[in-house]
Amino acid sequence: MRYIYSMTKKERYQFVLNYFETHVPQAETELIYDNPYQLLVAVILSAQCTDKRVNLTTPAIFEKYPDIPALSTATFDELFPLIRSISYPNNKTKHLIGMANMVMDDFNGEIPITVPELVKLPGVGRKTANVITSVIDHQPNMAVDTHVFRVSARIGLTTNAKTPLQAELQLIKNIPKDKVHIAHHWLILHGRYICVARSPKCGECALRPACKYYQKITAA
Numbered sequence: 043m044r045y046i047y048s049m050t051k052k053e054r055y056q057f058v059l060n061y062f063e064t065h066v067p068q069a070e071t072e073l074i075y076d077n078p079y080q081l082l083v084a085v086i087l088s089a090q091c092t093d094k095r096v097n098l099t100t101p102a103i104f105e106k107y108p109d110i111p112a113l114s115t116a117t118f119d120e121l122f123p124l125i126r127s128i129s130y131p132n133n134k135t136k137h138l139i140g141m142a143n144m145v146m147d148d149f150n151g152e153i154p155i156t157v158p159e160l161v162k163l164p165g166v167g168r169k170t171a172n173v174i175t176s177v178i179d180h181q182p183n184m185a186v187d188t189h190v191f192r193v194s195a196r197i198g199l200t201t202n203a204k205t206p207l208q209a210e211l212q213l214i215k216n217i218p219k220d221k222v223h224i225a226h227h228w229l230i231l232h233g234r235y236i237c238v239a240r241s242p243k244c245g246e247c248a249l250r251p252a253c254k255y256y257q258k259i260t261a262a
C-alpha cells in the first residue's frame with residue numbers, strides 16, 4: 043500500500059469519512075434504548091462506565107420507572123439499589139431523580155432536544171447533550187469522549203486540541219454537517235475496537251494511509 047504522507051487536512055478528512063461511509067454505513071450507539079427518555083437515562087449512567095454494564099442495569103430501571111413522570115416520583119432509597127453496580131451510583135441516583143423532576147417542572151414532562159436546554163438538567167453536560175441531540179434528532183453536534191478525543195488526535199483530524207471542547211470545534215468545522223452525527227459513532231467504535239488506548243492495532247487498521255500517528259511511528 044502506498045502511503046500518502048503529504049495529505050492535506052481536507053484530504054485526510056475525506057479519506058477517513060469515505061472509508062467509514064463505505065465500510066461502516068450503519069454505525070450507532072451501543073446503548074440499548076427505545077425512546078429519548080431511555081437514551082437520556084442510559085447516557086447519564088454511562089459516564090465513566092461501559093455501555094455493556096449500563097445495558098445490564100437499565101432494564102430493571104425502565105421496568106420500575108417507565109417514563110419521566112414515574113422516575114420523578116422515585117426516592118433515593120428506591121432507585122439506588124438498581125444502579126448500585128455501576129460507577130458513581132450516589133451521584134447518578136441523585137442526577138436521575140433531579141433530571142426527571144426538572145423535566146416535569148420546567149419542560150412540561152417533555153425531554154428537550156436542544157443542547158442549551160439539556161445542559162440545564164442535573165447530570166447532563168455538553169457531551170451528554172451532544173449525544174442526545176445527535177442520536178435522537180441527527181443534529182450536527184459532536185460528543186467528544188475519550189475515544190473520539192484520542193482517535194481524532196492520533197489520525198490528525200484535530201491538531202493540538204487540549205480539551206474535548208477544542209476537539210469538538212475542530213471536528214464540526216471540518217466534517218460536513220449531515221455526517222457529524224454518524225462520525226461520532228465511527229470514531230467511538232474505531233477507538234473501542236481498533237485504535238485502542240494502549241496499543242493501537244495499526245496492523246489491521248485501514249486508516250493508516252491517512253494517519254499521522256502511523257506515519258510518525260513508521261518514520262522512526
Ligand code: SF4
Pocket residue numbers: 196197236237238242243244245247248249250253254255256
Ligand atoms: S493507524 Fe493506528 S493510530 Fe492510526 S487510526 Fe489506525 S489504529 Fe489508530
